[in-house]
Amino acid sequence: QKEVEQNSGPLSVPEGAIASLNCTYSDRGSQSFFWYRQYSGKSPELIMFIYSNGDKEDGRFTAQLNKASQYVSLLIRDSQPSDSATYLCAVRNSGNTPLVFGKGTRLSVIA
């Protein structure tokens, strides 16, 4: 069973701080990695994806991938109360296999 693990939280950070969300995965053959944000009662929406080891930046968001250690993280700089949501990590193995999602980490940004 391929697994994606996340700390369920809640992770509380003050406004303006950096929020760090972590995700580990069990299948060493995994090739693509996604972060989705889900507000309460809404559907998931893509924040960013990463395929290669290292960092990928998009605005206030940075995804970090370390395939050797089998973890992927999401950093949110200058956190805002509007960032308060559940963040879902998703992993795809090789080929056309569907995404496997973690349980999500609930982030609360305190004004």
Added chain:
Amino acid sequence: NAGVTQTPKFRILKIGQSMTLQCTQDMNHNYMYWYRQDPGMGLKLIYYSVGAGITDKGEVPNGYNVSRSTTEDFPLRLELAAPSQTSVYFCASSRTGGNSGANVLTFGAGSRLTVL
């Protein structure tokens, strides 16, 4: 361009009843998926399809059936509803399934189902 449309948004079923959750996408995506999400949990894959006429089981297929007769539609059928099927159901689609930007999932708004 409506994206992925799911109906109904809410439904209450009695134990043993059957129903179909509808999902339609207008983006000409080949891949379509059904996930369920229980409170405080991530998304679990029920069924998916890589194209019209092709479907495959996901992690939790028991109690459900699907069909894919057209590119646009991917209905999910619940036979003999049970309380364990109380959940939020999300349909999603993507243009491809491989490792490229085209494999990003677009989700529908979700269907909240309660079985009493």
